[in-house]
Amino acid sequence: MEQKRRRGFGRTALAMMGVILATGAIVAVLTERRSAPKSAPAETGLAHGVDAITSSGELVVLTVRSPTTFRMRGEQITGYEVDLTMAFADELGVEVSYRLFDDIPSLMTAIEAGEGHIAAPGLTQREVREHTDGDPQLIFGPAYKTVSHELVCRRDGNRPRNWDEVSEVSIAVISGSGNEEALERRQAENPELVWRDLPLSSGLQMAERVHDKRFDCAVLDSHSVAIARRLYPELSSVLDLSNDDRQLAWQIAPQSADLMPELTSWFETAHQAGFLSDLDEYYYGHLEEFDYFDLAVFRQRIETRLPDYEAAFREAAEARNLDWTLLASQAYQESHWDPVAKSPTGVRGLMMLTLPTAREVGVSNRLDAFESIDGGATYLDRLYARLPESIVGYDRLWMAIAAYNVGYGHLMDARRLAERQGRDKDKWRVIKTMLPLLTQRKYYSTVRYGYARGYEPVKYVRRIREYDDVLTSEVPRPEQPPFTPQGLERETAEADAGATSPTAGAGVE
Structure with a gap:
């Protein structure tokens, strides 16, 4: 089985972190490998060394299946190690090929034998040595996570x-x-x-x-x-x-030892540019708190309430190139999938729309669940499009979701505070620390839209991301867009032009 993932950007991975996370835009050939006898490594014929890799146009990465390393979401390849290795491959200007193993000993045998250029199973140096005979002189790249x-x-x-x-x-x-x-x-x-x-x-x-x-x-x-x-x-x-x-650190095949200087330089730049911080925010930034009872109820309602609305979420998301599970997760955070929900402040319905917002997006009856879903998706899509072009990828999506909760003006105020402090106003990991400042007079008195309950949008985004993680593990076909080959071609063209969409996925060639 071979699967490919398009590369929709040039050698700008560090500056375009959002493009990597939002589009998954790079080529990846996937090969399944079963356990092999440790005493009989295969003859691979794989070309090694930086020059050979750049000449062949392919970086071969050995890894294992895991949410923290490599997994398939629909037709999209995702994972912390995937995004990290893809970004390095993009820096080299090559495609990346993943070869999956069932166990660590087989993977270590393969990297020792030169069946790949890099092993990225999320291990430490001690773990690698435990699975190899003697000292194979494996080279360890820079540490990247504690x-x-x-x-x-x-x-x-x-x-x-x-x-x-x-x-x-x-x-x-x-x-x-x-x-x-x-x-x-x-x-x-x-x-x-x-x-x-x-x-x-x-x-x-x-x-x-x-x-x-x-x-x-x-x-x-x-x-x-x-x-x-x-x-x-x-x-x-x-x-x-x-x-x-x-x-944690990657392992470099002894035959490709000259990759080490490239890796050292790239990881240093990645760290300084905030690339590693962005990865941590995307994969782990919403996992800081855990509410057992909330998630237990959510799982129950996936079975009892979601089936009535899943088709509507899928349809509304597909029409706007959104991720349907994320849209459904946002609706759950808003109303617990209760179509007649209402709050003392006047917001009503499954997507908890205000009356002015409902009129703006063409919703005549906020208590009609299907109108509400379509209207909420429209409103989120408009917020996403309204944000400054400098905000890309998932940072753009998280800020659009935050604006849905707290209001676009307050989000812009948080960006102004970040700018005053010399921090990156285009990163959600920064903005989520600025929004709570809008509860303090010394800050909100200096910005245009004044006081806001700034802790709420931070919690709002975190919970939606958490629900989305659970939902994608519970339902069939939790794929991200594009949903058709035409959508894939459109998204690839946008990525090549430097544009991004909220949660666009990668397709299969």
Whole structure:
């Protein structure tokens, strides 16, 4: 099976972070790989070195399936490691090819044998060495993310209150992982500590086993925990293993050692330009808080309420090149999918439109769920189009959603405050720290539209993103636009011209 992902921008990845996240615009050939005997690496014939990569036009990246590394959303390839490696490939001016492995040992065998140029499974140096024979002289790129070790258990299961009680629970961990190393260190202080190591490729697979009650607890990386709790809300983090954080880094095939200077320079620029901060904001910025009961009710209503309106969300989103699950998530945040919802301030209906806004978007009956959905989508689309052209990608989308909640004028005031402080007014990660300042007189008295409940749009955007994460894991066909080949061609042309759309996806060639 081969799938390709178009590249719709030139060598401007750092300046166009929003384009990367919003369009996924780059070519990717996907190859599935099954486990292979570690003693018999394949002869690949892959050309190595910077010159060979640029001449061939292809960077080969080895990785595993996981929400934190690589996954398919409909026909779109997404993931933290995907966006990171795509941006580096764009800097080299080449396409990127992903080869997926079922387990870490097979992946390490392959990168050691030169079957890829870079391995990006989200591992640390210690984890890689654990899965290789001797010292294969693998080269590690610059560290790009820090994570910690957490013991995760079911809320309703056996949960140790401290490390003296760990002998009473069954614990699982990924074989040879940094988390297992942390357990080994902890065992020196708690000799009764025992665990079972499993040959898995991601923390999400381990989280599923705890959720299914095959083990009481598991040790996961903190970034995996943040995602796992949305997918498996019964999970709870109960203990930290150590005070030592881990740093993730790519592995470079020994045959492509001359990539190291390129990577070092690129990561330094990426860090200074805010690229890594933008990635963190996109994948993890909405996961800072967790409300178990809210998500439990949301999951129930996906089954009981959403089916009545899903077709309308899909239709309204398709007409405006929006992501239907995001539109549905926004409607849930507004009204909990209650078509006759109303508030003391006068907003009403599924999308909670004010009377002036309803008139503006052609809604005659705010309590008609289908009119409300179409009107809300129209209003969001207009806010998106109204924003300054300097705001791109998901930053543009989050700000449009925030403006839907707090008002366009207050959003512009938050941008003015950011500008005064010398910060990037086009980034949501900045604006979400400026909006709460509008509750303080010393700030709101200096801007045009005055006081605003600035904490509300920040919470509003965060919850919508969180609902969207859950919804895309619960419903069939959670694809993002474009929905037709014609839409794909239109979006690619816009990306080539430097334009972006709210949540445009990547297609299949």
